[in-house]
Amino acid sequence: MERDRTRIGVIGLGNMGSAHAGYLARGEVPGAVLAAVADCAEARLGWAREQLGEGVRTYGSAQELFDSGEVDAVLIATPHYAHPDEAQAAFRAGLHVLIEKPAGVYTKQVRQMNEAAAASGLVFAIMYNQRMNPLYRKMRELIADGELGELRRINWIITDWYRSQSYYDSGGWRATWAGEGGGVLMNQSPHNLDLFQWITGLMPSRIRAFCGFGKHRSIEVENDVTAYAEYENGATGVFIASTCDAPGTNRLEISGERGKLVAEDGKLTFWRLRESEPEFNRTYQGGFGAPEAWRIDIPLAAGDPQHHRAVTRGWVDAIRTGAPLAAPGEEGIRGLELCNAMLLSAWTDGWVELPVDEERYVKALQERIAASSSRKDPEAAGVPLEGKGTP
């Protein structure tokens, strides 16, 4: 194996892991080479031997791969619960880590992973590929530059995560508390939860959320969520996610003292106030008037539509050159914190302050696992699915 390229191992060859292994094997990440893969299913390793080329070693467990000495860095694409333990084992083996989202299922395990990452000095990233999307990057840039002034309202209707019963039935672990630890918040919308805080630069101070569990579907986890958030600066937010709306909506509106941004249908519109609202309000004497607003179509940069590859490239660059990461692994805890707060609020029918009480959350989750009436076999292998998964 050549040593002038960073040798990558991929852990888990499900929908996402096999895609990562594919573009790495095709040499689409400069400076990196796919050196090895690991999966507990022999059938998937057989696929790897056939499809990924002879130079790629195969291992029946993550630990064997970590211990092999054949890789410098690992991309972990196993089920959510496993990410923190496997990442920590990789750090112990001296390996750089890129984990798939979500960072984990509860913040306690993710905090421990983050502490291990910090102690290791290794490069730790998370597959928040939507941070590479020019639309969301531009929103973040405009807000960070002060174009909206102080933020006042954040409203995301992100209900275009349609999943049929056949999707849920395609794998025994799917949509169970024991298997995935959550539903639409844990599986489909972790990117949106990350962007909700990454674009705005704000974490809520408290959350009140309402969840439908198994709504219009035979599953036990949440698949319909309406969450209300309050922020320290007085702003409020609403986050609505669902897997049973057809067709769903993806509309993100963020308003502040100086105007309003709306992202919908892949377009970004900015209503810019000539004079900030507080200044107008302070000086205007006429009664019914309102600040003058200009409607602006914001130009968006062409971006690499292969966001996953772009994250992997950035991670490899960080390993090789020390370039900063677009999505440091330690930041995965933020979206998960929002997810945990929303579920805990729905379970307890009350407010949840942030940061979430991590012990309370683990206890509440374990109660749901213990009480689960899911008759699915969590060991059952998944079946191949048509179409695409979480982008």
Added chain:
Amino acid sequence: MERDRTRIGVIGLGNMGSAHAGYLARGEVPGAVLAAVADCAEARLGWAREQLGEGVRTYGSAQELFDSGEVDAVLIATPHYAHPDEAQAAFRAGLHVLIEKPAGVYTKQVRQMNEAAAASGLVFAIMYNQRMNPLYRKMRELIADGELGELRRINWIITDWYRSQSYYDSGGWRATWAGEGGGVLMNQSPHNLDLFQWITGLMPSRIRAFCGFGKHRSIEVENDVTAYAEYENGATGVFIASTCDAPGTNRLEISGERGKLVAEDGKLTFWRLRESEPEFNRTYQGGFGAPEAWRIDIPLAAGDPQHHRAVTRGWVDAIRTGAPLAAPGEEGIRGLELCNAMLLSAWTDGWVELPVDEERYVKALQERIAASSSRKDPEAAGVPLEGKGTP
């Protein structure tokens, strides 16, 4: 005074009442004639004598007008609290009634008004002029015809009710618990609260709401509201209203088993599923697929842009010919019920079941009136305002 036309009295000559008196005096309501007006302010009666013509009698109180024998019907456009008492006094005098919105400030007084209306046998209407808007009429028609199937989600961001501090300062009664009994829910968005239930044909079973009181403004009532609603059929709703967003948004999205309607920028778009979602879900086996949806621009009828006049015309028609009302007065309690439930939920920081406990609401409102620190003089006369008020 000629008797072949219905003789109308207008009670209250503020912003709305003077507008109603104006089009009635100009003969813009067939079959009706403006016979009299009443207002407690002599200056406004002077305006009436100058502007409305010599045939229009003027009275210093509503009761004098009711007792005059000069009118057959009255349009009541006084402050909100007065609507139910004045309507009941009018019914006792044998007069048909059209009240401005809201029907009143709390449901107990409005229920009593409704009972008096029913007992009187007179024609009772409410100025829900937005029910004449072709956009909202079409949404209601499509839903009533079953085009969406069973409803699942209702989401209205109706934040384009900007009001500056100068608006609030323009009248001593404005934005006080004693003077108006509420803020954006009571003054600016009663039409939206009515349409929220009229378009869908659904009242929520319970509501959880979050209000900012005096947010970015020196007032004591709510001017920023996020409300979550649950319905008996499992549907959920979100209603967001504000007077401090600039520019605000008016976007109403309603989705159901057969598709989605979105009203924004005066346009109505229907995403129609070829096969209903429940049927697709029952039969589809492919995993990630979703029902095929067709995007349709719904044509809207040209309507009378003078919605107020249209409501008054319909009321006069109902008096003269027995034609059905677009907005029966008795239905005013529904939007008020939503308003009261939202305020009570915010005050008590908890769920409110519908119908609202009317005694509990009155008590909670009285506590706020008693605790009011408003330094405004509630007797102070208003000043004329630029621009337009609630459409």
